[in-house]
Amino acid sequence: MTTLLLVRHGETFDNAAHLMQGQVQGQLNETGIAQAEGVRDQMAREHIDAFVSSDLHRSVQTCEIIAEPHHKPVVQTPLLRERDWGSFTGKYIPDLQAVKEWPDDIEPLPDLQARAKKFLDWIRAQYPGQTVLAVGHGIVNKAIQSVYTGKPMNQIQRMENAEVRRLEL
Numbered sequence: 001m002t003t004l005l006l007v008r009h010g011e012t013f014d015n016a017a018h019l020m021q022g023q024v025q026g027q028l029n030e031t032g033i034a035q036a037e038g039v040r041d042q043m044a045r046e047h048i049d050a051f052v053s054s055d056l057h058r059s060v061q062t063c064e065i066i067a068e069p070h071h072k073p074v075v076q077t078p079l080l081r082e083r084d085w086g087s088f089t090g091k092y093i094p095d096l097q098a099v100k101e102w103p104d105d106i107e108p109l110p111d112l113q114a115r116a117k118k119f120l121d122w123i124r125a126q127y128p129g130q131t132v133l134a135v136g137h138g139i140v141n142k143a144i145q146s147v148y149t150g151k152p153m154n155q156i157q158r159m160e161n162a163e164v165r166r167l168e169l
Helices: 030-043 057-070 109-126 138-149
Strands: 003-008 050-054 074-077 131-136 164-168
Touching (some): 003 057, 003 138, 030 057, 030 164, 050 057, 131 138
Parallel strands (some): 050 074, 050 131
């Protein structure tokens, strides 16, 4: 059985400003760096075979901090990228709550869930019987957990920045 330690990246400047990040690179702020260091310290004595990250900077930055004591490389994959929010990217999130009709350029949920399934299949195939720590993003991590549990995404609790969830695949 493969163990997946699923992590959401640390807080970014855009998170703190309540901006929709989507697939922009993002940068951890001081809080986000401290959060990643907290996960690093928590996981320092865990046996972890591999470290995987979204190829977006905020996740790579988080994963590299967590991987430090293990002296292992971080494998990057676009499968873990955040949902593409299209024209919502960069917008102030509270302003979006009043929007009744979403634009057509947002990544459709079925596409996001298919990508999440592809990620889980890839982890199982690449790392059978191993423990993998993977750093992703809020919505893609939710999609991964939805595929894993078979529950709709709206029944999956939102992950906080630098939160870790264990999935046995």
